[in-house]
Amino acid sequence: MVIQLGVLAPLTKPGWDEAGRHLLAGMELAVRDVNAAGGIQLELVVRDTAAETEKAVAAVDELAGLGVAALVGEYHSVVARAAATRADALGVPFLCSSAVLDELTEQPTDWVARLCPPQSRGWQLYADYLLKAGHTRIAVVVAPSIYWTAGIRILRNDLAPRGGAIIELDTLTPSVVCDELAGNGATALLLLTGHPEPAVPTVQAVRRDDRLAGILIGAPAGQPEFAEWGALLGDEGTAIPFLRYLPEQLTPLGTRVKASLSEAPSFVAFEGYDAITVLASVLRTHGPDRTRIAESWQHVDVEGTRGRIHFTRTPEIPVWQWPSPPIQIADRSPTDPSQFRTLHTN
Numbered sequence: 013m014v015i016q017l018g019v020l021a022p023l024t025k026p027g028w029d030e031a032g033r034h035l036l037a038g039m040e041l042a043v044r045d046v047n048a049a050g051g052i053q054l055e056l057v058v059r060d061t062a063a064e065t066e067k068a069v070a071a072v073d074e075l076a077g078l079g080v081a082a083l084v085g086e087y088h089s090v091v092a093r094a095a096a097t098r099a100d101a102l103g104v105p106f107l108c109s110s111a112v113l114d115e116l117t118e119q120p121t122d123w124v125a126r127l128c129p130p131q132s133r134g135w136q137l138y139a140d141y142l143l144k145a146g147h148t149r150i151a152v153v154v155a156p157s158i159y160w161t162a163g164i165r166i167l168r169n170d171l172a173p174r175g176g177a178i179i180e181l182d183t184l185t186p187s188v189v190c191d192e193l194a195g196n197g198a199t200a201l202l203l204l205t206g207h208p209e210p211a212v213p214t215v216q217a218v219r220r221d222d223r224l225a226g227i228l229i230g231a232p233a234g235q236p237e238f239a240e241w242g243a244l245l246g247d248e249g250t251a252i253p254f255l256r257y258l259p260e261q262l263t264p265l266g267t268r269v270k271a272s273l274s275e276a277p278s279f280v281a282f283e284g285y286d287a288i289t290v291l292a293s294v295l296r297t298h299g300p301d302r303t304r305i306a307e308s309w310q311h312v313d314v315e316g317t318r319g320r321i322h323f324t325r326t327p328e329i330p331v332w333q334w335p336s337p338p339i340q341i342a343d344r345s346p347t348d349p350s351q352f353r354t355l356h357t358n
Contacts, residue, residue, distance in 0.1 A: 015300045017291060018075030018104075019058040020068055020086040020095055027063030028207060030238040031087045031280045035110060038284025039085070041272055046292045054292065061086060065094035072098040081300040082107060084287050087280060089113035089131070089159040096124045096331070105305040108331070109287040110280055113159055117330045125309045125323050125332035127283055127290070131159070132166050132328075133358075134255045134339050138232045139170040141253065141341050141356050142200060147228060151179045151198035153189055153205055153214060160204040163232065167202075184210045186217035193224055200228040207235040212244050219248040230254070237278050237342075242349050250346040253355055257283065259318050259338035260357055265289075266317030286316035 019039060022032040036058065043054045057080055059071035068091045075083060082105040086092040092111030099106035100121040108116060108124060112131040117124055142150060150171070154160050168178045181192050184205060193201060201218060203211045211231065218224050231254045235241055241249050257279045262270060269285050270277055291305075293314040298304040309323045309332040323332040341356040 013300075014053045014055050015295055016055045016057050016078070016080045017288075018071070018078070018080035018083045019056045020061050020071055020083060020092075021058065022063045022087055022091070023058075023060040024062045026206070027061065027091075028087060028238070030240050031110070031278070032060070034238075034275070034278045034281040035085055035087055035284040037273055037275065038269070038277065038281035038286075039288050041269060042285040042288030042292070046288065052292065052295050054288070054295075061088070061091050061095075063088045063091055065091050068092075068095040069098045071095070072102065072104065076102045076104045080104070081295065081302065082291055082305050084291060085109050085284070086111050089116075090157055092116060093158075096121075099123055103302060103306075105302055107287050107291055109283040113162060114329060115162075120325075120330040122309070122332070123306045124330075125290075125312075125334075126329075127286055127321070127334050127337060128257055129337045129339055130329055130333065131162055134257075135163055135166040135232055136170050137339055137356070137358055138230070138253075138255060138341060139167050139176070142230070143171065143174055143176055145228070147200040148176045149179060149196070149198045150176065150200045150202060151181055151193055151196060152202045153181050153184055153210075155184065155205045155210075159233075163204055184214075186210065186214045189214055190217050190221045190224060193218070193227060194221070198227070200230055202230045202232060203235065204233070207238075208240065208244055211235050212241075215245055215248055215252070228253075234279075236344055237280075239276075242344060245349075247346065247349060250344040250349050253341050253343045256340050256342050256352075257318070257337055258340055260340075260354070263315060263317055263319065265315060269317050282317040286318065286321060289316055290314055290321055 061068040084107045087110045089111040100123045106124045108126040114130045298308045339358040345351045
């Protein structure tokens with residue numbers, strides 16, 4: 013019997029399609045490994061969300077109708093939230109691999125579990141890093157989104173009691189951003205925007221403005237992780253701290269997975285591999301019944317590429333959550349933009 017899993021991933025723009033490809037590559041490798049090991053046979057039924065909530069909800073409906081045992085994936089938080097809410101309503105298990113929004117569903121549910129850390133945990137770490145680096149006046153350029161709005165709230169709540177201030181800029185126009193930065197006393201600028209537009213032209217404008225030579229640019233959402241960032245920005249894209257969900261050292265499984273992927277993997281590829289590893293473990297012990305899968309999150313205990321995975325419940329998070337996924341703050345090295353430096357770990 014072949015068990016089908018429905019995959020949600022942003023594989024075309026306006027989604028971060030490179031993240032989607034890495035996510036899918038990790039999942040496909042994991043499926044090959046699971047099938048080669050025997051016991052169960054998995055098949056992925058992939059749907060492109062393109063970072064659009066309507067497409068994601070329609071995909072959940074379609075995949076549920078096709079009879080998939082569970083849903084897995086998605087990178088964009090707002091899209092994942094829509095998918096998770098719909099999966100909860102339909103009674104389809106959903107293992108979210110990569111979307112960090114704390115309130116992944118509107119209400120507590122047993123149908124949804126998540127591998128990546130909640131946004132509050134990662135962004136609080138990022139706020140701590142900024143303060144320790146001496147940045148107390150931090151400007152942000154913000155695109156309209158509940159994800160970016162939540163990020164600002166997390167940063168402000170963490171920074172304000174310790175003397176830090178968030179300055180929201182009223183524009184996404186790069187030249188105007190530079191003018192406002194030159195006059196507001198901020199020592200850091202955070203890009204809470206889409207990639208490549210307007211993040212890339214904003215970086216270029218700031219880097220080329222002599223008035224802003226000492227300003228730190230940050231991208232907590234992880235835009236610099238992907239090769240497209242380096243290809244578009246080169247040296248100008250270096251020394252921009254971002255969050256990535258990798259440990260200081262991969263597990264032996266993670267080391268093997270890294271060597272097996274044809275393209276240098278981002279952390280998203282490891283999230284994809286781990287998601288399939290978790291579901292394979294659940295399916296081996298509990299079978300493909302959707303209700304039994306949802307009831308099994310609390311029993312998960314499996315070695316992944318980045319550590320041992322289990323799920324817990326907390327009052328603040330409405331879904332089953334891996335409580336200890338690794339978090340790093342990293343950047344691209346100014347001496348070699350193709351290499352990453354680890355600046356801080358949790």
